[in-house]
Amino acid sequence: MLEDLELLNVGPAPRMKAEFAPRVNLITGDNGLGKSFLLDCAWWTVTRRWSAEVNPRMTSSLEVRPRDAKRQACINVRVANAGNTRSQTLSGVRMPGSEQWHPPTALPRSLGLLLYAHADGSFSVWDPVRNGWYHDGGQVKTRRPPYVFTEAEVWDGLRDAQRSVPLCNGLLHDWSGWIKAGDAKADAMAVALRALSPDSERGDELAPGPPTRLSLDDVRDIPTIRTGGVGPVPILHASAGIRRVAALAYIITWAWGEHQVAADLQGAAVTPRVTMLFDEVESHLHPRWQRSILKALKDVGDALLDGAALQLIASTHSPLVLASAEPWFDPEQDAWLDLDLEGDPPEARLSRRTYTPRGTPGAWLTSEAFDLRTERGSIEAEQAVLRAREILRNADAPLAEVMDAHADLRGVLPDVDRFWVRWNAFVEERGGAP
Ligand SMILES: Nc1ncnc2c1ncn2[C@@H]1O[C@H](COP(=O)(O)OP(=O)(O)OP(=O)(O)O)[C@@H](O)[C@H]1O
Ligand SMILES: [Mg+2]
Structure with missing residues (x-):
């Protein structure tokens, strides 16, 4: 550690x-x-x-x-x-x-x-x-x-x-080889994919399918993958996210498997x-x-x-x-x-x-991790809210300025934003029409 x-x-x-x-x-x-x-x-x-x-x-x-x-x-x-x-x-x-x-x-x-x-x-x-x-x-x-x-x-x-x-045969060769040979590493790969799958309650688990050919010109047996009930899809055609996780599962399986082999060869623990x-x-x-x-x-x-x-x-x-x-x-x-x-x-x-x-x-x-000033997605909405917050703090702000900020907010802030509750009450208090 x-x-x-x-x-x-x-x-x-x-x-x-x-x-x-x-x-x-x-x-x-x-x-x-x-x-x-x-x-x-x-x-x-x-x-x-x-x-x-x-x-x-x-x-x-x-x-x-x-x-x-x-x-x-x-x-x-x-x-x-x-x-x-x-x-x-x-x-x-x-x-x-x-x-x-x-x-x-x-x-x-x-x-x-x-x-x-x-x-x-x-x-x-x-x-x-x-x-x-x-x-x-x-x-x-x-x-x-x-x-x-x-x-x-x-x-x-x-x-x-x-x-x-x-030094390493790579995911495509190793994984299809393990599956064909019934090697325990094929099971380890399946376990790794399941462990790293997204939120499995939705049935999105990743699981290996049978290796397949991609074309007449390519003699490699390409591993395939199922996502939930969908597939099998050749791993080279899978999405970037699935390929990233398959690569991670492979590196973990390969590194751990080779470590065990090396420890055995060297008489090490x-x-x-x-x-x-x-x-x-x-x-x-x-x-x-x-x-x-x-x-x-x-x-x-x-x-x-x-x-x-x-x-x-x-x-x-x-x-x-x-x-x-x-x-x-x-x-x-x-x-x-x-x-x-x-x-x-x-x-x-x-x-x-x-x-x-x-x-x-x-x-x-808005935590120290990201230091954004509000949770809002658009910079326009954030700026309108920050300006309006400033006005909320200033009891003497002229009504024209309040209504100008109000128009700004109307343009960029969705109706569902919770800032409206406080803001509309303030506008009414100031005699404006929300
Ligand atoms: N090999 C290097 N030698 C010296 N300085 C470097 C080297 N590589 C990066 N830096 C400097 O170190 C700083 C940190 O870079 P780094 O890539 O770690 O940022 P980061 O936090 O990972 O950013 P990001 O979220 O964009 O990946 C940068 O200012 C960069 O210019
Ligand atoms: Mg970085």
């Missing part, structure tokens, strides 16, 4: 520190305030490699640059130890004027498997057995670099460019811990699905990873994702971290907020 992450002289502030809870961590904040950056830095400190350095086809998760190249930059991560012993600190530094980062030389002993779902559909996987490193005569030797898949490579497979060997970094957890998902995805991920350890303890660190721009945690959010186990611009000159600041239920996703829009 990651306990905290500290950035010095990198990213959108001179210093930033995130303290994580053991179960679900939600990161909110405006565009460009450092959510992906935090995840990338956490990833590097554990794995010693930037995702785009391992796989040059990646267009995100590049090596980070220091803010001020003349000063030392540091990334520190604290990892909880499995027993009651002290936590372990991993520190990476970049010296002034240097062209490269010096990663930590300590192995994150008790972190377990690390999965990173990037916002653009790419994935990175670090397995302590397959990708760990060891000290050999004072030198750090890596078994092999982490697995970094672009979105296309999740589907078509990943090869080791230097040795030209397959299967890890009881999984850490998942998830950038923009709601991307491509319909609101109904946004409402269920976080809980599904929270329960992924029990559902798919043989009871391994799962720590999730997820960024989001979705008020529905935040609202969906209201029934189970526990401040002992979960945290909400929020990035804001503060100070002069403005700098990003990360704060751990108190998570209090707000009842509706709309109410979350």
